[in-house]
Amino acid sequence: MVFAGRPSRPASHLVLASGGRAPAYANSRAFSSSLPRNKERLVILGSGWGGYEVLRAIDKERWNVTMISPNNYFNFTPLLASCAVGTLEFRCATEPVRRYSPEVVAYQAWCDHIDFRQKRLQCMPATPPLSFETKSAPKADATTTQFPGTGTPFTLTYDKLVIAVGAYSQTFDVPGVKEHAHFLKDVKDARAIRTRILECFEQANQPTISDVERRKLLNFCIVGGGPTGVEFAAELHDLLHTEMERHYPGLTRFAKISMYDVAPQILGMFDESLVKYAEKTFKRDGISIFTSHHVERVEPGKLFVKEQGEVPFGLLVWSTGLAPNPLVQSASDVKKDLKTSSIITNDHLNVLKEDGTPYSDVWAIGDAAMIEDARLPATAQVANQKAKYLTKKLNRLVKDKDSPKPFEFHNQGSLAYIGNWKAIYDRSGTGNNVMNKETGRLAWLLWRSAYFTMTLSVRNKILVPTYWFLNWIFGRDLTRF
Amino acid sequence: MVFAGRPSRPASHLVLASGGRAPAYANSRAFSSSLPRNKERLVILGSGWGGYEVLRAIDKERWNVTMISPNNYFNFTPLLASCAVGTLEFRCATEPVRRYSPEVVAYQAWCDHIDFRQKRLQCMPATPPLSFETKSAPKADATTTQFPGTGTPFTLTYDKLVIAVGAYSQTFDVPGVKEHAHFLKDVKDARAIRTRILECFEQANQPTISDVERRKLLNFCIVGGGPTGVEFAAELHDLLHTEMERHYPGLTRFAKISMYDVAPQILGMFDESLVKYAEKTFKRDGISIFTSHHVERVEPGKLFVKEQGEVPFGLLVWSTGLAPNPLVQSASDVKKDLKTSSIITNDHLNVLKEDGTPYSDVWAIGDAAMIEDARLPATAQVANQKAKYLTKKLNRLVKDKDSPKPFEFHNQGSLAYIGNWKAIYDRSGTGNNVMNKETGRLAWLLWRSAYFTMTLSVRNKILVPTYWFLNWIFGRDLTRF
Structure with missing residues (x-):
């Protein structure tokens, strides 16, 4: 009907x-x-x-x-x-x-x-x-x-x-990923991750927890070395070394960020020199990168890596591309x-x-x-x-006018935040030879300003810098609810 | 040990x-x-x-x-x-x-x-x-x-x-309250309520839903006519008649706010004339007040009122005092x-x-x-x-100084928001005879400014008016996640 x-x-x-x-x-x-x-x-x-x-x-x-x-x-x-x-x-x-x-x-x-x-x-x-x-x-x-x-x-x-x-998120049919890992494709995922990070710290802060358990709880694992995984690792590193260090003193020394990828290097789509820069930055920041590593299975609180065996974690973020x-x-x-x-x-x-x-x-x-x-x-x-x-x-x-010419992609380059007010920017391959690679603070500025030319509403164009400013002054909010 | x-x-x-x-x-x-x-x-x-x-x-x-x-x-x-x-x-x-x-x-x-x-x-x-x-x-x-x-x-x-x-929240041992009603004592409750309101509207917006079901889904019931219940009813009324009317056209005419209380009037602690004013305002706003009504039992999606029988609802907020x-x-x-x-x-x-x-x-x-x-x-x-x-x-x-004199309570009066930029303010009984009762816009201004003299951090003293301003300009965000 x-x-x-x-x-x-x-x-x-x-x-x-x-x-x-x-x-x-x-x-x-x-x-x-x-x-x-x-x-x-x-x-x-x-x-x-x-x-x-x-x-x-x-x-x-x-x-x-x-x-x-x-x-x-x-x-x-x-x-x-x-x-x-x-x-x-x-x-x-x-x-x-x-x-x-x-x-x-x-x-x-x-x-x-x-x-x-x-x-x-x-x-x-x-x-x-x-x-x-x-x-x-x-x-x-x-x-x-x-x-x-x-x-x-x-x-x-x-x-x-x-x-x-x-x-959808690619899991390569690794058992346990859907049940025990967090994706990062949706704001609901972001909320669950934020809640879980704070929960791990509150748990590790309980007086009955042993140091061995603390180390397990505060191992934050990321599988997938693409821009999503890298930016999350970078943001998490920033959080651990500012607010967490201040408000959970003595706990951050148990915290660890580990990134896994099957490929021989992270950030595959970026220029070699930028990848080197990112890897060096991560290494200096204490973020472990395990390339050419294979996750075979995930269970509650632990993953099994072919090259390492059992790896306990408090939080696992999974970002290995699309299905x-x-x-x-x-x-x-x-x-x-x-x-x-x-x-x-x-x-x-x-x-x-x-x-x-x-x-x-x-x-x-x-x-x-x-x-x-x-x-x-x-x-x-x-x-x-x-x-x-x-x-x-x-x-x-709809106005009966001619259709435009075929679609052409104009590569505007790739940006990724790598922590500590630094980013990388790759415009090689865009045909533009000015500033085709950029690292550090300038790239970070480009990264931040890129968000104002895009899809956001005026409301969010006001809110985003407001929060950047407030959190820069007062620190990120650690309320878990 | x-x-x-x-x-x-x-x-x-x-x-x-x-x-x-x-x-x-x-x-x-x-x-x-x-x-x-x-x-x-x-x-x-x-x-x-x-x-x-x-x-x-x-x-x-x-x-x-x-x-x-x-x-x-x-x-x-x-x-x-x-x-x-x-x-x-x-x-x-x-x-x-x-x-x-x-x-x-x-x-x-x-x-x-x-x-x-x-x-x-x-x-x-x-x-x-x-x-x-x-x-x-x-x-x-x-x-x-x-x-x-x-x-x-x-x-x-x-x-x-x-x-x-x-x-804790008082339920008077009414069966089903803990399972099927929302309290409003914690930010987690507020989040669950907000999610549920938007869910009710998205559900009612589905093309397969009948008008009878729409009416049930969009019946928002509040049990308890104290300040919490009254302020929630007022805020919900504001939401329904601004953003919801605009973004779910044709649906708000099914929406209804019903407030129940066992007492013969709402806002028991307020002065009689202020209660009358609030009740009149609510009546004009289309909020139904059922005083001297007794909720006997709550089931999924419906409550049983002694004086009315079965009342279907989409959301039930329960605020009947303390246990x-x-x-x-x-x-x-x-x-x-x-x-x-x-x-x-x-x-x-x-x-x-x-x-x-x-x-x-x-x-x-x-x-x-x-x-x-x-x-x-x-x-x-x-x-x-x-x-x-x-x-x-x-x-x-701690400095070995004298203890202060016994505690004395200084009643600073009671404020309640009643919707549509109006509030009531009761200082009768405070010993202060200037402005001891106030209604409408001036009371609303007092109500808003009261939040800046209190416990909030500077961060929230900036954020609260920012959101008031943004939501006044752009409307409340209707994203459900």
């Missing part, structure tokens, strides 16, 4: 899957605009770097926009490592998707299936089922389904579709990359059918997608640039 | 209960001071309005201070209702006890038993046991033991003891109030033995205590004034 509202209303493309109860309030929602009322329905799947940027910049007067995402917010991922140690507050790193309501309809839901022929999406609410209307504690890991298969599924139709569902999203994995009738399972698009970002011809109404961006024969890194930068390109295209399309 | 450290070191009064493992790091902690090294050991139980104020103002150069509290922070309770709806961020309403470390030793632990004769405290760590070193989600209710009976107990000795353990703390309840060899089980003190705040003679080294303040024959209200104001008095006394005592 297709819902019988007037086509001009935002929620009118709702198709009820099973229950058949009419969403009366959606129907009665008033909508006024001086623009043509037969707006096309643009559905955006995902509220990450790709989806949120489309949501932000799309012409909401000309498009009838619906956002489907299991989170009602966007994660500003580069700030999550700071949030995980309290350099910034959690809400500095998020933007609500409802910032653009009421123009935009948003459902907190998973998309489980795309029917490209009928242009229908099958969705599952990502809120808890009604039968459990009790206290709901925040969940620690957003990368898995919070409430699998419990809600009432519903169906939506679309005219145009943007697939920006992102990817395919289940929606993408299960999608049929689309061309997919054999190795990464990413959806293949043409250079206009249109999703390709299995026979290689493009869907003219479906685009895919971000970590879930890749352009045919162009292996770009799966980074926020690429997702964001693709989203900007796509938004421009859609905003021209 | 009494720990054999030198008496000049802060943690040297540690007595190991069972394990016998020496807390080596505590022993090796260096301590330097030009003051006499034989400082007496002052132990403070509790980090609330009483205990935290003593911690804040005590002469830490002359006292060897140890804080025992299950939380490593102080709750600035008057701001919790604001935090529960996002007018302020959670950390605006907390202050870490470690603000005063390393001078102060703090253990995150429960005190289970006081041996007044031997001057010993038996404590239980309030951190999770080591065998569960996995991800730890924040708990929703801090008023019950988080990890009952799982850690290794330890014993401390004291020279002077301040009992400021506070009280005795288990430590106080189980304490022997002290004089206790028959009705409230509070510890009885003399007017110098010394705890009384069962025979009525005072313990010269033990004081009790806050909601856990009451002065013999002086029935003061169990409020933050009384706790704070008693703490100030006691700190002055202790700071004189």
Whole structure:
């Protein structure tokens, strides 16, 4: 049964899957605009770097926009490592998707299936089922389904579709990772990590704990030497050597940061000389780097490393890249990359059918997608640039203007914080020969100022420096709740 | 076995209960001071309005201070209702006890038993046991033991003891309250409530939900018409009629706030005319007040009211006063109030033995205590004034100066926010005849400015108005994570 509202209303493309109860309030929602009322329905799947940027910049007067995402917010991922140690507050790193309501309809839901022929999406609410209307504690890991298969599924139709569902955390099927490690992809992860760090210190501070146990509790392990792992190690080092040293005197000497990677060096995407600089800085800071090491299994409070045997830890942060999203994995009738399972698009970002011809109404961006024969890194930068390109295209399309030229990636370089007010900045390979490598304080300044040119709202553009300033003056807050 | 450290070191009064493992790091902690090294050991139980104020103002150069509290922070309770709806961020309403470390030793632990004769405290760590070193989600209710009976107990000795353990939430043994209602005594409660409010709206926004279910989900019930319940209702009303109306259009018309109380009127401690004003304001705002109503039982998503039958709700906040703390309840060899089980003190705040003679080294303040024959209200104001008095006394005592005159309470009146930039202020009974009752905007201004004369740190004195300003300009953040 297709819902019988007037086509001009935002929620009118709702198709009820099973229950058949009419969403009366959606129907009665008033909508006024001086623009043509037969707006096309643009559905955006995902509220990450790709989806949120489309949501932000799309012409909401000309498009009838619906956002489907299991989170009602966007994660500003580069700030999550700071949030995980309290350099910034959690809400500095998020933007609500409802910032653009009421123009935009948003459902907190998973998309489980795309029917490209009928242009229908099958969705599952990502809120808890009604039968459990009790206290709901925040969940620690957003990368898995919070409430699998419990809600009432519903169906939506679309005219145009943007697939920006992102990817999951890669675990390489190492047993115990999902159960006993923390990822760092979502603000919920950052909160769980911050709580756990403070808990480890409070535990280690108990008078009944032995020094051997203290050493175990205060071993902070990071698996994965990419920018996320490196920045978290750096931020954690800053925390340990400032507030923790001051407020848990005598305990920080038991604390240790250990970073593991299977590769022979960390920060694979950075220039050799910058990696050397980062490794040297880490070594001087007392952060142990174990490259060419293999984690075989994780148990509560300990991991098993092939080269070291049993390693007890108080906190384990796992950041070893991306795994395919289940929606993408299960999608049929689309061309997919054999190795990464990413959806293949043409250079206009249109999703390709299995026979290689493009869907003219479906685009895919971000970590879930890749352009045919162009292996770009799966980074926020690429997702964001693709989203900007796509938004421009859609905003021209709706005015019947020509589509822009094919997408081109402009590498703006990579930045990573390495602790102690230092960063590294790599612009080699961008074609720009001025300042193509930078280390130390200047790179740190670039790193910090980079956050003001991007997606953050004015509110967060005020809050972020406020917290930087307050925490610089008064120290990070060590309250655990 | 009494720990054999030198008496000049802060943690040297540690007595190991069972394990016998020496807390080596505590022993090796260096301590330097030009003051006499034989400082007496002052132990403070509790980090609330009483205990935290003593911690804040005590002469830490002359006292060897140890804080025992299950939380490593102080709750600035008057701001919790604001935090529960996002007018302020959670950390605006907390202050870490470690603000005063390393001078102060703090253990995150429960005190289970006081041996007044031997001057010993038996404590239980309030951190999770080591065998569960996995991800730890924040708990929703801090008023019950988080990890009952799982850690290794330890014993401390004291020279002077301040009992400021506070009280628990009263449930009147109504079945289901502890399981299905939210209290509002701790920042963890505020966080759980905020998450739940946003969850209710996201749930109600799902297209598969019927209007009948929407109405149930968006019924926000408050049991208890005291200042906490009233202020929460007021803040929630503000939220519903600003951000929620804007960002969930069509949903707020299903939303409803209902307040229940067994008494014939709300805000019992306020002057009659102010109560009338508050009730009138609430009525005009559409907040239903059900006085002389009795809640008999709570089940998931519904409560049973004697006068109304079954009442479905999306969120239930329970705030019906105080219940005795288990430590106080189980304490022997002290004089206790028959009705409230509070510890009885003399007017110098010394705890009384069962025979009525005072313990010269033990004081009790806050909601856990009451002065013999002086029935003061169990409020933050009384706790704070008693703490100030006691700190002055202790700071004189340590310099062998005379003890101050008996404690006298100076009623500074009661303030309550009632929504929509309005408050009520009652100073009748304070002996001051100027401005002894105030309503509306002026009272609101008084209400806001009252927060700047009190216990908050400079950090929070900056953060609180920053958030007031940002949320006034940009609206409250509706991110649910």
